[in-house]
Each structure stands twice: as structure tokens, then as C-alpha cells.
Amino acid sequence: MNAMNSRPTRPAIFIGRPNRVDSARCAALIDEVWNSFHFTNFGPMEARFASAVRDYLGARAAMLYVNGHTALESLIRGLGAPGEIITTPYTFASTLHAIVNQGCTPVFCDIEPGGVNIDPAGVEALITPRTRAILGVHVFGVPCRHDALAEIAHRHGVRLIYDAAHAFGARMADGRHVATLGDASILSFHATKIFHSVEGGAVVLNSDAIDLPALRAHRNFGQTAEGDVLAGGSNGKMSELHAAVGIANLETFAAELAGRQQMAAHYRRRLGDNPRFDQLPEGASRNASYYPVFLKGDIADLAERRQKVQAFLAGRGIVARPYFHPCLSETSGFAVHAAGRRFPHAERLARSSLCLPLYAELDPEEQEHILSSLEAAVA
Ligand code: T4K
Numbered sequence: 001m002n003a004m005n006s007r008p009t010r011p012a013i014f015i016g017r018p019n020r021v022d023s024a025r026c027a028a029l030i031d032e033v034w035n036s037f038h039f040t041n042f043g044p045m046e047a048r049f050a051s052a053v054r055d056y057l058g059a060r061a062a063m064l065y066v067n068g069h070t071a072l073e074s075l076i077r078g079l080g081a082p083g084e085i086i087t088t089p090y091t092f093a094s095t096l097h098a099i100v101n102q103g104c105t106p107v108f109c110d111i112e113p114g115g116v117n118i119d120p121a122g123v124e125a126l127i128t129p130r131t132r133a134i135l136g137v138h139v140f141g142v143p144c145r146h147d148a149l150a151e152i153a154h155r156h157g158v159r160l161i162y163d164a165a166h167a168f169g170a171r172m173a174d175g176r177h178v179a180t181l182g183d184a185s186i187l188s189f190h191a192t193k194i195f196h197s198v199e200g201g202a203v204v205l206n207s208d209a210i211d212l213p214a215l216r217a218h219r220n221f222g223q224t225a226e227g228d229v230l231a232g233g234s235n236g237k238m239s240e241l242h243a244a245v246g247i248a249n250l251e252t253f254a255a256e257l258a259g260r261q262q263m264a265a266h267y268r269r270r271l272g273d274n275p276r277f278d279q280l281p282e283g284a285s286r287n288a289s290y291y292p293v294f295l296k297g298d299i300a301d302l303a304e305r306r307q308k309v310q311a312f313l314a315g316r317g318i319v320a321r322p323y324f325h326p327c328l329s330e331t332s333g334f335a336v337h338a339a340g341r342r343f344p345h346a347e348r349l350a351r352s353s354l355c356l357p358l359y360a361e362l363d364p365e366e367q368e369h370i371l372s373s374l375e376a377a378v379a
Pocket of ligand 1: 014067069095187189190191192319
């Protein structure tokens with residue numbers, strides 16, 4: 001090997017790294033589980049974790065799930081009879097699968113120009129007598145324009161629910177947790193999320209408008225408290241082991257959140273106003289759960305340029321990810337729901353976004369390597 005070209009081999013820097021759990025604390029909690037012989041089906045650890053999540057968020061109630069996706073299916077079940085759900089095409093596939101799997105019809109609304117979330121200005125025209133709910137997604141931990149959406153939902157008598165999979169720990173300016181907005185929200189506690197229980201999720205309830213018994217039944221094979229069985233039930237129960245990890249993780253979460261926020265602020269400062277890409281405004285993501293940059297240029301070749309940037313970074317051991325690509329209104333699974341309509345802002349972001357590695361344990365030297373590599377990649 002040419003010594004001039006050799007650089008010390010470094011382990012790959014992934015887009016994310018699950019936040020570290022205090023292993024001694026976790027082992028103690030898991031020992032409690034082993035000794036209780038109650039491993040799943042709503043045990044004491046699950047109840048403790050549900051209370052801890054509810055208290056942390058200051059929510060009315062939190063119901064735990066095996067993952068965020070099942071939580072979303074359950075929440076949609078709790079809206080009542082199937083109907084239309086207005087949502088964004090710029091989200092993870094889970095959002096759309098949950099709608100369709102529950103017999104509802106997604107109605108796409110474009111995202112805001114210059115933003116990442118559903119555009120309230122486009123929502124109202126999409127409301128019909130069949131509309132059940134508006135489903136906003138707080139993409140990257142950036143809150144949807146809640147006041148505007150809530151006003152529209154209220155005026156038309158439809159529910160407002162959120163996919164807050166990215167928003168754990170994110171707060172509004174007045175201190176409210178983003179996950180407590182609207183009638184209800186779901187959270188994901190997947191290992192790749194800012195907060196995790198390895199796999200897991202929650203429904204966070206904020207109003208009486210959601211059919212709680214229907215949610216409970218859906219989570220447990222459709223079985224009702226009265227001994228009946230409803231069609232379409234699932235198995236959404238969180239195990240005691242996952243709950244134990246969640247409890248331990250929540251106890252140290254403040255450090256993860258603060259570390260990520262520092263890293264994100266450094267990305268923002270250091271990248272400045274690079275003319276090759278846009279960034280979220282400082283603090284737009286309330287929890288720094290992701291750090292996206294959005295390449296500028298002609299939409300026709302954006303995806304190809306982004307692929308080159310991604311490959312360049314990969315060549316330097318940096319795993320950056322194009323969340324979310326493709327735009328769901330352009331996919332085989334969901335184009336039928338676009339009915340020929342186009343969503344220019346969502347389509348652009350789906351081709352231009354690239355999320356950089358971000359987690360509290362990212363080393364400053366690694367972050368500098370990412371920054372200089374990105375600058376070289378786009379130059
Ligand atoms: N709604 C929204 C808006 C969502 O984004 C999601 C999930 C959901 C709903 C559904 O929530 P869950 O049912 O998942 O709770 C990931 C996640 O699997 C998924 O949870 C997430 N959104 C989605 C956006 O991303 P991938 O395919 O990107 O993950 P993967 O395995 O490629 O991992 C990404 C990076 O993380 C890797 O480069 C390495 C690192 N990693 C990953 C894992 C799993 C680790 O270091 N350790 C690990 O254990 O899907």
C-alpha cells in the first residue's frame with residue numbers, strides 16, 4: 001500500500017447508533033423480569049414503562065406496543081369506521097401501510113414549500129364527507145404546523161392524529177411535548193430512533209375522541225374486555241424485556257438528547273450557508289433526531305447527484321441515508337392514491353435529502369471527517 005495514500009482504517013460511521021443503555025441497570029431490570037416469570041402479555045415492567053413514558057411526556061395516557069407501526073395501525077383502528085385519511089407522501093412506508101391495512105384510503109397532500117411536513121394550506125381542499133382524520137408526520141422531529149391543522153380539523157369535525165415516530169423528546173416552544181399534540185400520536189422506539197427499547201412503540205392519547213377499547217382490542221388479537229372478539233385484531237404487545245430496556249434507556253435519555261442537539265448545532269454552524277444544499281433552520285428539529293441536508297439543483301438529476309454524494313461518502317466510510325426515498329406517491333404500492341396528482345415539494349425532497357450520521361457518541365473528530373467529506377463531495 002502506498003503510505004502516502006494510506007489513512008488509518010476507521011470503523012464505518014453509520015447514520016445512527018442506538019443510544020447506549022446503562023448495562024448494569026438494564027441487567028438488574030432484566031433480572032427482575034427473569035425472577036417474575038412474567039415475560040409478556042402486560043406484565044409489571046410493561047406497566048412501569050408505560051407510566052414512565054406517560055409521565056415523561058406529560059400525556060394523558062400512553063399505551064405501549066411491539067413497534068411503532070402496529071401502534072399506528074391500532075390508532076387508526078381507534079378512529080372508528082374506515083374512511084379517508086389526509087396525509088403526506090414524504091414519510092416512511094409505515095405510515096401509508098398502516099392507513100391501507102386498516103381499510104382506509106390515503107389522500108395525499110403535498111408538504112410545505114421550504115419545509116418537510118404536510119402543508120396546512122393544502123389540507124382543507126381535500127376534506128370530504130368521507131374524511132376521518134388528518135395524519136401529520138413530524139418528519140425528522142420538526143413539528144407539523146399544529147395550530148393551523150388543529151383549526152382545520154376542529155372546523156370540519158375530523159380527528160387530528162400524528163405519526164411522531166421521529167419526535168420523542170421534541171418539545172414545542174411552550175414546553176409541551178410534540179408527541180402530545182392532536183387527538184393522539186404514535187411513537188417509535190426502534191433501535192434506530194432517538195430513544196429506543198430495541199423494538200417498541202406507543203400510542204400517546206390526548207383526547208376522548210379515540211376509541212380506547214378498540215385500540216386495546218386491536219393490540220391483543222381483537223379480544224375485548226367483555227369477552228368478544230373483533231375482526232382484524234393484531235398482536236401488538238410489548239414484552240417485559242423490551243420494557244426493561246426502555247426503562248433503563250429513559251433514565252439516561254437526557255444525555256443522548258443534549259449530545260445530539262450539540263452535534264446538530266455544530267453541523268449547522270460549521271456547514272454555514274453552503275450554496276450546494278439547504279439545511280433545516282437551526283432548532284427546527286426539536287430533538288435533533290436526524291440531520292438532513294437537501295441538495296439544490298434541477299430535479300431531473302437530483303437523485304443521481306445525491307447517489308454520487310452518498311457513494312463518495314461511503315468511500316470514506318460514512319453511511320448517509322436518503323430518508324425518505326422514493327416519494328410514496330410515486331411508488332408501485334401507493335401511486336394509485338395519487339390519482340395522477342403531483343406533489344412537487346415532496347417529490348423534490350425525496351430526491352434531494354441526505355441524512356448525515358448523528359448520535360450523541362459521535363466523536364468530534366468523526367464529525368469533522370463527515371463535514372469535510374460532505375464539502376468535498378458536493379464541491
Ligand atoms: N413512521 C415513521 C415516520 C417511521 O420513520 C417509522 C420507522 C415508523 C413509522 C415505524 O416505526 P417502527 O415500526 O419501526 O417502530 C429504519 C427503521 O427500521 C425504521 O424504524 C424507521 N422508521 C426507518 C426510517 O428507518 P432502515 O432500513 O433505515 O434501518 P437500518 O437497519 O438500515 O439501520 C439504519 C442504520 O442504523 C444502519 O446504517 C446501522 C444503524 N443500526 C441499525 C440497527 C437496526 C445500528 O447501528 N444498530 C442497529 O441495531 O429502517
